[in-house]
Each structure stands twice: as structure tokens, then as C-alpha cells.
Amino acid sequence: MASFKQKLVYFLSAIALLMFPWFIQNDYWLRVAIMIGLYIILASSLNLINGYTGQFNIGHAGFYCIGAYTAAILATRYHFSFWLLLPLSGIVAALFSILIGLATLRLKGIYFSMTTLGFSEIIRLTVLNWASLTRGPMGIPGIPLPELFGFHLASNRHFYYIVLALTGIMLFLSKRVISSRIGRAWIAIREDEDAARAMGVETFRYKLYNLIFGTFWAGVAGCFYAFFTSFISADSFTLDEGFSILAMVLVGGQGNLIGPVIGAASLTILPEIFRNMAQLRLVIFGAAILIMIYLRPQGLAGSSILSQKYHYPKIQRHSPPKHQGQQEVSP
């Protein structure tokens, strides 16, 4: 249970986030804030997979792409509503993840990573070449504005509140799942898959659930992105995009919910500050990852749990394991 102090912090941050667009009159920074929200959803959903079950997904951009194109195609051709497309894009992305998962989650090691990497590229190339469906390299323009009770949601302020709500829902549901039987099973799989199976955890099924849940949110993020920019093309969903999302998770810290939030915020703001070096964006990300690995391998917000994983001798609370047979009563 959250203590009073924690509740106060949550409450004040919520107020601050809600008031934010009224203080920031500058449209540019509002757009940055929206992109931060979008990347928080992407990085947090990737973290659910990489940080909680330890399946190393590199191709998150592929699922993001599927969500965006599902939304763009259905909205421009069949006039589906934004609110229906949010879950629908997530579901379509999750369906693709089932295909990937069924094929690779039984294997151990890097097979899953390699498949997601390839999958991401296959999706991008398919989108680029299946011109009758996706208009190929021309992209899909003219994605209509979302409507709410007859209102067109056109301003950045509206999009800010939409992404704020989505991020809030995503993090809230993630937190609830993580602190339930399902989340414990996920973490157990990350820690020791053999032991988890010996405890009766159907590891294959739970890895699949995890992948579905994570990629669903990538699809939702894709749908939001399509409506926000009103134009999408395959260029937005390259492997580089996938690596950027991964960098946010690594810099922020895996295996806890706040890490990717901080990672997404810092790695979205950083390139904006160094705008005149835009072409160096990925170099900055690469440097950020290297610096983090060297100085703080658990990430900016790395949980104390993971910090102990890497700095074991500093933080341990009990005497180290004794040699066998030594006369020492446990503390």
C-alpha cells in the first residue's frame, strides 16, 4: 500500500501534469511533451517484455508500425473512429506478436531477439513495398482528426490530454498486473525459468501473455502517433526507432516501472536540446547507453533490486555465504 507521502507525491504530480498545458504556451514544448508521453508508452511496454520476463525484444518498432498502419488504413479508407482504433490497433499488433511468440518463445537464448529484429525489418519492408495497401514510400497522409462528441480534437493541448490519459492507464494497468500473480510469474521466469516451471508456472503461456500485453501497447502507441501526426510512412518505423526505444529502457532502467518513464523523458528532451546536431541523435543515444553501462548499469532509476545485482558487495545486508561446513549460525 502506498504511504500518505507517496499518495501526496502522486497527487501533486497528477495536478502538475494536468496543469502543464496551461503553463506552457509554447506549442513546440507541448509537442515535445506529447512525444515524451508517446515514448513513455513505447518504452514502458518494451520494458514489460525485456525487464520483467527477460525476453530480449529488439523489434518493438515493428509492432509500433503495425499499430500505426492499422489505424491509418482503417481511418482513411473505412472511417473508423479514433476511439475504436486505439484498442483495435493494439489487438492487431498483439496478434502478430502471437505468431512470433508461438514460433520462438519455446526456444532459449537469442532466437527470440533475432526473430524480433528480423520481424521489425520485414514489417517495414512490407509496408514499403505493398503499395496497394500502404501506398508504399508515399506514406499515408490525411489521417482525420479524432472526434469526441462531435468536437474535432485538433489542438496539441487535446493530444496532450489524450496521451496523458493513455500513459496513465497503461502504467496503472501495468502496475496492477506486475503486483499480481501474473507479474510474479513473469519475474520468476526472468529469474530462473527452470525453477519457475518446477513451481508449476506454465512459462511458455506466461511469456506469451507478457508479449501480448507488451505489444498491445506498442500498437496503441502506433495508433496515437498516426492520428497525432496525421501522416505516416515507413521511415518512422526503422530499426533505428526500435533501438531508440530500447535505449530509453536501458538508460532509464529495466525491471521497474519508473525507469522507462525517466529514460523516455530524458532521451526525448536530450536531442531537442542539441537540435543543431540532429543527425547525431543515435550517436548521442549510443553514448548515453555506454555511459550508463559504465556508471550506472541498473539505469537512472534502476531499482535497488537490480542495483544489488550489479553492485552486490556494497549493499548486501547480511554476511556473505559461508564456505560449506563452516561453524556459523545464520544471522
Next chain:
Amino acid sequence: MTAILQTANLSKSFGGLHAVEAVNLEVERGHIHGIIGPNGAGKTTLFNLLTGTYTPSRGEIYFNGLSITRLSPERIARLGIARTFQNIKLFKYMSVLDNVKIGFHTQTETSFWDAFFHTSRFHRDERIAAQKGFEILTRVGLAKHADDLASNLPYGTQRKLEIARALATQPQLLLLDEPAAGMNPAETAELIDFIRKLNQEGLTIIIIEHDMKLIMNLCHRITVIHHGEKIFEGTPVEVQNHPGVIEAYLGKGRLNPSAV
């Protein structure tokens, strides 16, 4: 038939190596059954076969009369066989209590829906896991460590936690793989009492152990394995007096009468 576990001709080869060769094992319900043999005899491989970690090359395994030969580890765990691991396999970066909570996975059924909306089923499951988990920790004397990370426990205590976690699955049959390894004599004595108490409460137990004091003290029957084959089975007294066993598998110093 009162056998809880039976194997018929159970064999496992890795390439040309016959790790387990035509083992016929019969474990009586309510017994403590010891498995001994020199290092590399195939004892742990046998456990891995019984729990589904390995699929047998040949032979059958029956649990309560039903074949479990080709079932997955999680199915077998659900049927009521729990185990500990020789090389400790705790969930290191989870708390001690959370380690035990995983054991209740098969007895709880929270779905995504329940977790999202904190339904009554979610609350019931969390209560079961927390309360019963704490009870089990209290039984093995780890209650004061409930919030510590499993990896911060001393080695012998980690073994206790492995047993606690296995007990949380409410097994009918418990497989202990060298439970006393890394424990000091006082802890081993405590462990012997604890295992005996579990057995008196109706749990059938199979133990692999090199500590002869523990084995001879606890076991109703002992199976001796060498080079993957069962070479002898009998009561502790019979095993101790079997010249072949003494010479080849226990070594001369270990079974010195004053040590037993």
C-alpha cells in the same frame, strides 16, 4: 498397491553416455526414500527425469498409478511433485516471501481481468499467497527474513527457502536434491528433524544426499545408484552392511561406525 511413484526401465542417454540406465524405482507412499551414489552416478538426472525437466530416452514413470512420462515440468508440479535443486535455483532478486508466493501459482487463478480491476478473486488469491506463504516461512524459521532478497541469505538458509518454496505448491511427493549441502552440523540436525516432521504429516519424500548421517537417520529405504544403474536397494541397515556398497560407493572413511 501403495506405491506413490514407480519407474519402469527408466533410461536417459546423452549421446553415448548412459546417465540413467534401466532404473526400476518404487517409492512407497509415506516413506522417506534415499538415493545415494558417487558423484556423477546419475542421481540428479533421475530427479530431472521424474520432474519432467528431461524426457526419458526409454521407460515409464508412474505417479499415483498414472503415467507422467512425457508431461512437462509444470504439469508434473501441478499433479503434486515438488523439488529442490542441487545448485540452488531461487528467484534471487525477489524477496523471500515472493519466492514462496510463486509456489501458490497453481492454487490461485488471478487473470488479467482480476488484476486490472482488483476483483474479489484477486484479493482472495493475494491473501492466500501472503498468509499461507508467511505460515510456511514461519515453519522453516525464515519469517524474519520475509522482506529480504533471496540472494542475500546465507547459503544454508537459501536451501531452507528452496524447501519452503517447494512446500508452498502443496505437494504429495517432495524431491530434495542434497538439502544439507552447505549446512553446518547444527543446521543439518535441525533439517533432519524438519524433514521427519514433514514426513510424519504425510508427505512422501525422496532425498539425494551425501551426508550419510542424514540419510541413515531418516530413510525408510535407500536406493544405491552407480554409473546410472541401480545396484542395490534396501533398508539403511542392509545398505550399511552390504559389502559392495560400502566399498564402492560410500568409501571407507565415510561409513566409519562412529561417524554414523
